[in-house]
Amino acid sequence: MHIQDIFAQHRTTFSFEFFPPKTDEASEELYRTIASMQPLQPSFVSVTYGAGGSTRDRTHDLVVRIERDTNLTAVSHLTCVCHALPEMTAILDRYAASGIENILALSGDPPKNSTHDRAKDAFRYAEELVRFVRSRSGPNGHGFGVGVAGFPEGHPGCPNRLQEMDNLKRKVDAGADYICTQLFFENRDFYDFRERCDLAGIKVPIIAGIMPITSKSGMVRMAELAAGAHFPAKLLRAVDRCADDSAVHRVGVSWATEQCADLLHNNVRGIHFYTLNKSDATRQIYQNLGVESSAALRAG
Numbered sequence: 001m002h003i004q005d006i007f008a009q010h011r012t013t014f015s016f017e018f019f020p021p022k023t024d025e026a027s028e029e030l031y032r033t034i035a036s037m038q039p040l041q042p043s044f045v046s047v048t049y050g051a052g053g054s055t056r057d058r059t060h061d062l063v064v065r066i067e068r069d070t071n072l073t074a075v076s077h078l079t080c081v082c083h084a085l086p087e088m089t090a091i092l093d094r095y096a097a098s099g100i101e102n103i104l105a106l107s108g109d110p111p112k113n114s115t116h117d118r119a120k121d122a123f124r125y126a127e128e129l130v131r132f133v134r135s136r137s138g139p140n141g142h143g144f145g146v147g148v149a150g151f152p153e154g155h156p157g158c159p160n161r162l163q164e165m166d167n168l169k170r171k172v173d174a175g176a177d178y179i180c181t182q183l184f185f186e187n188r189d190f191y192d193f194r195e196r197c198d199l200a201g202i203k204v205p206i207i208a209g210i211m212p213i214t215s216k217s218g219m220v221r222m223a224e225l226a227a228g229a230h231f232p233a234k235l236l237r238a239v240d241r242c243a244d245d246s247a248v249h250r251v252g253v254s255w256a257t258e259q260c261a262d263l264l265h266n267n268v269r270g271i272h273f274y275t276l277n278k279s280d281a282t283r284q285i286y287q288n289l290g291v292e293s294s295a296a297l298r299a300g
Helices: 003-009 024-036 056-069 085-098 126-135 161-173 187-199 216-225 233-240 245-265 280-288 294-299
Strands: 013-018 044-047 074-079 102-106 145-150 178-183 206-210 270-274
Touching: 003 145, 013 024, 024 056, 044 056, 056 074, 056 085, 074 085, 074 126, 085 126, 102 126, 126 145, 126 161, 145 161, 161 187, 178 187, 178 270, 187 206, 187 245, 206 245, 216 245, 233 245, 245 270, 245 280
Parallel strands: 013 044, 013 270, 044 074, 074 102, 102 145, 145 178, 178 206, 206 270
Antiparallel strands: none
């Protein structure tokens, strides 16, 4: 389903994000995990892209399989780094031929220790990629749905918060249908970001990115994935009291549940769960909220 139709039909969206594994065995296990989450009826699921497009083929294969073999709507990530124009064109043509209707357009990160020359890339900024994706025909001749990233705690590559909003506005004006935010742990950061978007004239839906902490090592990994992520002292104290990762998991799920409940109370347009390819935490959050599927949440 096209993302515009999803937003038109549902007052609040609920979505999950996965990243493609590096082996066939892990890919098969992940597919089973994703398929098992169909009863939660997410509005869509998205699949990430490795740095520099390193998991491009696995991303494509997984997205196509989700679209073909489940009742889920799949959104594929697409990045600028390490992609020449012919590659970009071929990727979008493959998606169109496979029935993939929605793309999350990102500038992306180069692979670690890479000597890649960005001058060889077709696009340097997500704004340019958004415009290109919108110019291509998607499935059945219709245009692709396009999402872009937002950063409630500030873009790690742009310390000037005023310039950051100008850049985001250009991405939206280039043709983005919605904004999906980086993870955050303080809802007030999201509300401030949402208000600044409104002041900047950005009117597209803004989806809040939530990642429940499930282990101490996972929290360290989060800090690496989301450069500059702010962990509130109250959360750090709660994690520090935990004797083992089982207790950390309970704390993380409880914190994320409170975030989601507050976001729903404050009319969030959507909640996007960064699952780290696991379903337990997301299922528990749903249960804590007192619902069995996102369909029930949408109807509330």
